[in-house]
Amino acid sequence: LFWDAVKLLRVALWEAEAGGSRAAQLGRKVAVVDYVEPSPRGTRWGLGGTCVNVGCIPKKLMHQAALLGGLIRDAPHYGWEVAQPVLHDWCFSATLGWRRKRRKVKYFNVKAGFVDEHTVRGVAKGGKEILLSADHIVIATGGRPRYPAHIEGALEYGITTGAADVALECAGFLTGIGLDTTVMMRSIPLRGFDQQMSSLVTEHMASHGTRFLRGCTPSQVRRLPDGQLQVTWEDRTTGKEGTGTFNTVLWAVGRAPDTRSLNLEKAGVDTSPNTQKILVDSREATSVPHIYAIGDVVEGRPELTPTAVMAGRLLAQRLFGGSSDLMDYDKVPTTVFTPLEYGCVGLSEEEAVSRHGQERVEVYHAHYKPLEFTVPGRDASQCYVKMVCLREPPQLVLGLHFLGPNAGEVTQGFALGIKCGASYVQVMQTVGIHPTCSEEIVKLRISKRSG
The missing domain is CATH 3.50.50.60 (FAD/NAD(P)-binding domain)
Structure with missing residues (x-):
């Protein structure tokens, strides 16, 4: 022994x-x-x-690598001379x-x-x-990782990773480093997250080059003589079969x-x-x-x-240690590290309405443009924030959803207040730090109900 x-x-x-x-x-x-x-x-x-080893840390580093590519493209607008073409090519462990x-x-x-x-x-x-x-x-x-063993070729040719959020994160940084990337979705993206925010996430990704095949399920993967992988899928909307050729297939069907x-x-x-x-x-x-x-x-x-x-x-x-403190799993913040990051804490709009009823929920929201987007003329159509609150005073904050740069950093601070029972009134009485993206949260004056 x-x-x-x-x-x-x-x-x-x-x-x-x-x-x-x-x-x-x-x-x-x-x-x-x-x-x-x-x-x-x-x-x-x-x-x-x-x-x-194979999750959050390497994913965030790859996300950062992709973001740096965008910053390099922005650099000439800020007066930096960048030699062209800008290439990404490394292997680091x-x-x-x-x-x-x-x-x-x-x-x-x-x-x-x-x-x-x-x-x-x-x-x-x-x-x-x-x-x-x-x-x-x-x-x-x-x-x-789960492997879709019912799909011919899945085990032989697939690289497997996590669930829906991880699928979009990986697709995002692969697109960001210049690779042609396709996401095949059986149903909705980011199941379990706020669906308005999820739609904005995929809308932003699509506008930056990620291809989405919606309502499609793969049926076969086979290796071609040239070494590439041919994927066959069924479009459940049209009932037709489709095929595509790829270098790598990444399964993201859960754990x-x-x-x-x-x-x-x-x-x-x-x-x-x-x-x-x-x-x-x-x-x-x-x-x-x-x-x-x-x-x-x-x-x-x-x-x-x-x-x-x-x-x-x-x-x-x-x-x-003589403690009696239990873990509180309520209002746990998280961030999806897609190219435009999505941070959230608390209830989604759908969950709030389901629990409290449509008439008892008020949603304050706004589109905004990050200051750093202005000089290079970046599109900010999907930069969006919303706060889900109870309608009756003092309007307890039920959930916060932020889509934009550094969403994790923004969400972490507000998560403390929401965990402690912050109200909409208290958030509006908070002085924002200017100029930052996070100050957009303390300026939310328009509700969906008001138009």
Whole structure:
């Protein structure tokens, strides 16, 4: 046995950052059991999970690379001489993984599963069996991409990534670095987000070169003699079949919880029969009181890294720090890093109307033009902000939606106020910083109802 004997730990933790470091800081012995199953194309990555290695971080850096292309095109309007043609051509790999400098956290790079409700078993590279027993176990294995296995050629030729927002983000930065990009959508874009904002996002992308095939579903992918990929699809609107030739096919059909190898049944952990995600209560506890689950692997939780990180820290503080604070999953802000960024917090207009009724909801909105767009003459048709409020005074803010440059930075600050119960009146009494895009929020005087 590894460590010469079975060790009794306070916390055994799957995945990296989700509360383990906080538990260690509180003086508990912590083990992290982490293993990445290679993708069908053989891709694997190190410690740190999806976000750091193949998710949020590389996506944001690629988004920034695309934005820089736009700034270079704007530069001559600001007096800079830029040699032509401007080319984009590089291949760079960086590792920004979770640091193993967490000296109080023992790391095991093994694929492990439950033996019973207190013990997990894994096998190290040398074939040695590892058994870990713990008073508390936290499952934070996240999800893995879904593959449309019913489509011929999908596994052989596809590169897979996340859900609808990730699909548009990837399409956006690929278009931004000069690639011919097509998005095939079965139904609506950005399902679950405000649909007016979603329409503006895709409208902006289309105006900048991204092609959209709406109401289409792929049926086959096959490799041609020249190495390119031919995709066949059905247009569900017309009933006709279409084909196109591409260098790469990127599937973005969602993610599934990474629980298959955990042997949850041996520990008695219940999962949803529909999604196979783990069922937990408000304390993140599963059907087994000392086994917890957080993050994307949990039923009904936002699939956002910051929520999992905070949930893990709060869990550690409840277990070992004397705290009783629970994770609040209401009004969690997020941003879709499309070329024109979309930040939001709280309810969409559709959700607000569904919960409170059309007559009880007031929506304040405005189009605006960022100052930096004026000199190069950029089109600002889709730069838009709206605040969804209750109609009765003091008009509690239910949701905020911002489409424009640096939407994440703009939304983060206002998220605090909305989380604390800000009203429309209070937002209007806030002095804006001039000249910024964020000041447009404190100038929202026109409602949809008023015309």
